[in-house]
Every structure is written in structure tokens, then in C-alpha cells.
Amino acid sequence: MWEHSRKAILVNRSEKQIRDWSARFDVEKAFVPEHATSWRDWAKALRIHQWSKNLLIAVPFLAGHHFHTWWQLAGILTAFLAMSLCASATYLWNDLLDTDFDRAHRTKSKRLVASGRTSVPRVLAASGSMMAAGLAGAFLLKPAFALVLVGYVIVTLSYSLHFKRVPLADIFLLAFLYLSRVIAGLVVSEAKMSFWLFSFTFLLFLSLAAVKRFVEVARTDDDGVLVPGRGYFSGDLQLLSELGTGTGIASVVVLGLYSNSEQVVALYRNPEWFWGVCLVAFYWICRTWMLTRRGEMHDDPVVFALKDRTTWCLGLIAIVCVLLARPL
Template sequence: MSDSQSAPPLVVDLDGTLVNSDLLVESAFVLAKRSPQSLLNLPGWLRGGKARLKAEIARRADLGIAELPYNEALIAYLRGQKETGRTLILATAANERYARAVADHLGLFDTVLASDDQTNLSGQAKLDALRAHLDGGAFDYAADDDVDTVIWRHARQAILVNANDRLIARTRDEFEIGATFHAEPADWRTWTRALRVHQWAKNALIFVPLLAAHQYADASMLVMAVLAFIAYSLLASSVYLLNDLVDLGDDRQHPRKRERPFASGRLPILHGVLAIPALLLATLVIAVFLPPVFWLVLAAYYALTLAYSLGLKQLALIDVITLASLYTLRIIAGGAATGIDLSFWLLALSMSLFLSLAMAKRCTELQVMADHSGDAPLGRGYMATDLAPLRSLGTAAGYTAVVILALYINSPDITDHYTHPARIWLLCPVVLYWISRIWLKTLRGEMHDDPIVFAARDNGSRVCLLLGAAIMVLAL
């Protein structure tokens, strides 16, 4: 008889061990996305105990079991153990509906022990269930957290999965270690991706009113604009985190978004949950030094982005109009922070231009998903057949922006600030070329998921920016 055949049953935890995630937190975000009003019931469910909370959420929230971020190294180890005839038991505090679905998907486990409506199978309760199931026999236990210590004390061997250095050091002194599976370390680069720091470039729109009014030499206004930029960036990152947590299931079915830190399991979901209020608090601290009207714009931005994350993104056309509005709100925020009055033409130009870019973003997503699976993007209100009309609407919005720019150049907002305003007309062909380039790249399938990010890395866009700056200088 082989060592594995003579070895006791191997018991495996689910959350943070078999799966690099927490199914309770994931399911709560699925519920928030699909039925936000159900969140009002969470306190009542929790008063009935954690087991009832998990059961009520599981009844209402369907997880994409096949797309969960499984621990592939551990699964390969378990498959090897299974092939030698070893008994595998999945024992988890997750609700039994999810646990059985995971077990059915993997086809590895002989038995599933999980939380039901009455019992939260964690800590001592899990140990009691294991003892009853095994008639007090020996077992090995694979898990990842301090709460599992009570079970490791009664196991023959402790198998450490995704455990931190402190837990590894302590368990090595207390228990016999059978195997160790180290977590992929999450460093500052992982958090930079999660916070989407590269997207902060969009918040440079806050400086547009300062530049348009030629007040960039005013130190007090410049300080206000910088503070507004920082506050807006921190708030935007909190929304990006929330958006990623709400969209976990959809992102995991996207060929590129599946590699995002939370969707891939590189960052624990709970860390994201904790980071959101921390970022909001930092935003409020900075906003205290800015005018109250800026607070209103900031609140409007957050409310609109929250509505976008929880529902508006699923409504065709409403989603792209919302995105264009969010870009325009950045310009409004710049005016609010510095006290500069904004031109109607500037706001109209912003809405039209960013509506075109938002539609380019949607066209790119539609094309990527069509090439990948033949389907439209999940969680959106579009069908694959919407690609052609979206292209037409997007290019029309882009060219309308050029017309608005021409009218803006002829307005007093421009003519009163420049010695040679006629030279600014040269901006029109530059912008016309740039928007046409964006759409040409989109139609060729060469566009990034976000046209703004693409433009920041695109040499052609950089040349257009330099030409535009030179034209404005020549017009002074």
C-alpha cells in the first residue's frame, strides 16, 4: 500500500485556501449589484447569526463557480493525492450551496462539510463536524488562517496555504508541517494596478479651467487645483476598487480584465473593502481645504460613479453618456476649486469629445469579447450587433466636437484672451486628425480598453498634443 493510500483523509478549507478569495464577501457584492435593495436586509439576517446571513445571500446571489480564482498549485497537489486513492474532504465555513458547486466543478472531493442555515462551520464547529464524520480518526488539514489553529492542533499534519510569514513561523513551532503553498506576494505595484494610478491622468482635466483662463501663474489658484487633483484622484481610486469588487464575476470572463488584482485573487477582497473607506476619509481631509462648492461637485461625482457601478453601466447609451458626464465633471471641479467661471462652449466640447471616446471604449470591448467568445461584454446592455451603430454614433460625436471647437474659438472666451486668435483655428485640423486616428485604431482592433490610456502611450497622440500646445503659444 502506498503512503498516500495509508495516509489519513486530507481535509481542505475553501476560502483563502482552495480559492484565492472569500465567497461571503464575493456573494455580498454580487447581491449589491443585482439587488441593491436587498442590502437593507443584511443587519436582520446577521442578527439571526452568521450562518443565516450566508444562507440568505447564497439563495439570492449566483457566483460564477467555474471562473473563481482557484489555487492551481494546491489543486495539482490534490489531484496527485486523489490519484493515489487518498480521501479528500472539503470542509468550509462557506455556505453549502457554494461549497457543493465548487466540489462538483473540481470533481476531487469525496465529502463536503459546509455551513447550512443553522451552523456556521468555522473554528470549533468545523472541528466538531470533522470528528463526528471521521469518528475521531486522524486527518491532515490544509488551510490559511489563524482561525484554523484550533483544527491544526488536532490534525496529524498542517498543510499551510497562502499563510503569512507570522503564521508560518508560529505553526512550524507548534505543528508538524506536511506541505506549504506560498501566496504570490502582493507588492506596491499590485496596489498601483488596483488603484489604477495610471488613470489619475484623467484628472488633469481639473487644470483645464486654470489654463483656459490664463490663471496658471496665480499661486493660490494653482495650489487649489493641485489639492483638487489629489482629492479627485483618491476618490476615483475608491470608486475603481468598488467597481472591481462589484464586477468580479464579469471581469473573470474578460480576456484582459481577468488579470486585475482582485479578479485574479492576487489581492484579498477584504483588503479592497477596507481600502475604500480609507481612501474616502483621505479625500474628505483634503477637501476641507477647498471651497464648499467643490464638495458638491465631488459628491455629485461620487454619486454618479456609484450609480454607474451599481446599475447605469448596464444600460446601453446611458452608460456612455454617464462616462462623458464624469469627464466633464472633472472640468467643473477645476472651476469650483479655483473659482473660475466656465464657458458653455468648453463644457459642450467636453461632453461631445468624451462621448465619442466612451463609445470607442465600448466598441473596443464589444470587439474583444466578440473575438474571444462571440458574445457581447457581460454586465453591459449591448449586443454584438450593436457594434456598427456604435461606431457611427461615436464618430459623429467626435466630429461634432470639432464643430463645437470651431464655434468656441470664435467666442469671446477665446478672442479676449489671445492676441492672434485666428491662429487657434489650426487646432481644428489637429483635433480632427486625432479623433479620426482614435477611431481608425478602434476599427482596426488596435485600441486599448480605455482610449485615454491609449492616447497617453500613443506617439501620434503625443505629437498632436505638442502641436496643439505650440498653436496656443503662437496665438498669445
């Protein structure tokens, strides 16, 4: 077709493709995107900052005081990378599914897919490659971990395709996705599942999921109108606030009960210092929800925690308390 055409017009092609086609055909015009994609654009699309969530894989490793077991440490690092690759792949799939909603959003319209700065085939190729690499690494590490990772991907897809539009179910699924990282860590480290760890993490993650949804619903101006792509009305803010605050405080209560349990006495020489961790967690939960109600919370509480200086200071205080408790 091009050989018999008098002119060729190229749209959204790379510089190399433009040079190649110009040498073969009479290119009249080449439309190049105003904002070509860069590695920073892809880093944002892949949610590299969200990889910090996968550090939860190490929680069972640390809670069980497996500090001197090198093979478990190597397994944790491999599992972290495998889950991070699969998570980034699902983020790209979610962007493809949410393209229409993202284009109408104040900040999400700037995403790589929603802004049209890259093609769908390129996104599918990138996500497919990362998913394949992540699952392959998981199976090589441990088949049981690979099954957990497959379950994580299935739940993520079910959330993106349907459950994110089902009120309350979306929050519980988000909390489960956080919890699945802890479960993956248990499988890799071969540590025992603790009732305390399960209860604390699930309640805490349920509170953070409520924060995320509260921020989205609070930015809806029209009363009585569903939030685009979600199953909430603006009138549901009170429920989300009460649910998130209640589960956050409940997680601190669980942590306090754990601080007085036989497990802590067996793991620490000075277990009374562990109460300092409880106070830090209680303050952080209250502050997080205060900022959320004031409209000062980021779209993603994870991004907020990574950038918030107070959170880093509180984390340092909690680490000092754990060290003063003198782990055995």
C-alpha cells in the first residue's frame, strides 16, 4: 500500500521509525507526541513506590527473630522482587481497565495510559513480561509461594474487574491484598502463623483501605451521585470514617494485648518497652485519620507515609523501643 502512495503521514512513531520510513517513502508529515515517555513515566505507571508494600513479606521473618538465617533472607529478597514484578503488572492492567474513569479524574488523568502517551500493545507487552518473570521466579523459589502469588493476582483482577465497585467488599479485598503479602512471607520464611500477627495486620490494613476510599469519596462534589468507578455516595463518608477509625484503634488494642502476652516475654528481655510501640501506633492512627478528615491526606496512604516526616520519626521511635526491649 505504501509503495503506491504518493505521501505518508506518520503519527505517534518513534524517531527510529520516522528515520526508517523516511528513507523508504515520501513522508509528508510526522506527528510526534508533545510529551514522549521517559523512564520516570514508566516508573510512575509501574508504581515503583508501591513496592514498599511488599516489604510486608519480611514481617514474619522479623517477628520470628530469624536474623541469622541467611537462606531465609535470600528467599525473602527473591519473593520481594517476584511479588513486586507481578504487582506492577497488575497496576498496568488496572490502568487499562480504568482508562475512561482516569481521564475524568483530577490527578489520574495524568497517568501514562490515560494521557495517551503510550500505546496499549506496549503496555500489554510490558505487563505480560513482568508477570511471566515474577511467576517464574516464584515457582523456582517455592511452589507454595507461587500459589500464593497466583491467588494474589486473581484477587487483584477480581477487584479491578468487579469488586472495586461493590461498597465495603472493596475495602475488605484491599485489606486482604495487604495481608496476602504477610502470608507470602510466612510461606517463604516457614514461620508459624500467629493469631496476633494476623489480627493486627488485617485490622490495620482495613483502616488504611478505608482511608484510601474516604479520600476518593470526599472529593465528590455532587450529593446523591455515585463516585465514578466506585460504589459509594458522598453520604457514606461518615460510615467510612467510623469503620476506619474503629479498625485502626482495634489494631492498637490487639498490639497492646500482644505486648502483655507470653510470646513477648519469650522473645524479649525487657518486654515492657514494647508498650512504646503501642503508643507510637496509636498516635499515628489518630493523626492519620485527623489529616484524612481535614482533607490533607494523599490519594494513597502509602505515598503519604513515605513522604511524611512525622511518620519517619515515629517509626524511628518504634525501632528504638524494640531495641530497648532487647530481642532474644
